Amino acid sequence: xxxxxxxxxxxxxxxxGAIAVALPSGISHHATATRSTQSSGVSGSTSGTSRSLxxxxxxxxxxxxxxxxxxxxx
Amino acid sequence: MLASxxxxxxxxxxTGVVAIALLTAxxxxxxxxxxxGRLPGLPRFAGLHLHRYLSLLAVGFVAVHVLTAVAxxxxxxxxxxxxxxxxxxxxxxxxxxxxxxxxxIAALIVTSALRxxxxxxxxxxxxxxxxxxxxxxxxxxxxxxxxxRSGPLLALTAVCxxxxxxxxxxxxxxxxxxxxxxxxxxxxxxxxxxLVRAGHR
Numbered sequence: 001x002x003x004x005x006x007x008x009x010x011x012x013x014x015x016x017g018a019i020a021v022a023l024p025s026g027i028s029h030h031a032t033a034t035r036s037t038q039s040s041g042v043s044g045s046t047s048g049t050s051r052s053l054x055x056x057x058x059x060x061x062x063x064x065x066x067x068x069x070x071x072x073x074x
Numbered sequence: 075m076l077a078s079x080x081x082x083x084x085x086x087x088x089t090g091v092v093a094i095a096l097l098t099a100x101x102x103x104x105x106x107x108x109x110x111g112r113l114p115g116l117p118r119f120a121g122l123h124l125h126r127y128l129s130l131l132a133v134g135f136v137a138v139h140v141l142t143a144v145a146x147x148x149x150x151x152x153x154x155x156x157x158x159x160x161x162x163x164x165x166x167x168x169x170x171x172x173x174x175x176x177x178x179i180a181a182l183i184v185t186s187a188l189r190x191x192x193x194x195x196x197x198x199x200x201x202x203x204x205x206x207x208x209x210x211x212x213x214x215x216x217x218x219x220x221x222x223r224s225g226p227l228l229a230l231t232a233v234c235x236x237x238x239x240x241x242x243x244x245x246x247x248x249x250x251x252x253x254x255x256x257x258x259x260x261x262x263x264x265x266x267x268x269l270v271r272a273g274h275r
Contacts, residue, residue, distance in 0.1 A: 020088035
């Protein structure tokens with residue numbers, strides 16, 4: 001029984017790690033798209049524009065937008 | 075690639091997916107071992123032990139899921155929104171469902187910890203909330219992110235849903251076919267006579 005619980009814990013941790021790694025690359029078109037959407041949606045309501053610009057971009061589109069905004073600001 | 079700034083974001087989503095899978099296992103085991111039920115090939119205490127252990131494991135993943143969601147600064151989720159449903163500025167309905175599921179799970183934990191003090195009847199009545207918390211948590215997962223709506227994670231969602239429905243159907247069918255308690259003794263007493271009659275034929 002102890003072996004079963006240990007193996008279930010290990011399997012859960014491995015699964016979580018695998019999903020976390022797979023989300024940005026494999027499963028992830030939806031994840032990145034959602035995140036960029038959240039960026040624009042939430043920054044307006046929480047005045048977090050500078051935070052979102054300073055973060056590494058999740059998508060190429062967001063990346064180009066960030067660099068433009070940064071260079072424009074400087 | 076996981077950048078340091080996106081670790082919380084992806085950790086929250088990944089632990090949420092695993093939490094859904096674990097909660098499914100908890101519900102399936104709970105249905106299987108309820109009312110003196112047992113898992114095929116396992117003694118009943120083993121099924122109960124697995125149910126309790128997986129519950130704790132699921133609660134751990136839910137806790138990490140919530141904490142990383144709050145810690146991620148990309149989306150602003152206040153601590154109050156973790157406790158009070160439908161008060162989040164971001165996706166209030168879908169995050170609110172997650173809060174409802176969390177509150178229900180918290181009620182299950184508290185009443186299970188106080189089971190010997192509150193009595194079995196009260197504990198059982200509160201424990202029925204588990205059947206509500208699972209679909210609410212699944213709806214939160216489906217609505218709050220698109221991860222569960224496509225690809226391998228959609229298959230996982232389908233498997234989880236099928237497992238819960240199949241287990242519930244199995245138990246309900248078994249309950250419907252079971253001999254009512256008031257008729258058990260007469261049925262058992264008449265069984266040997268039926269066997270004798272069958273032997274004479």
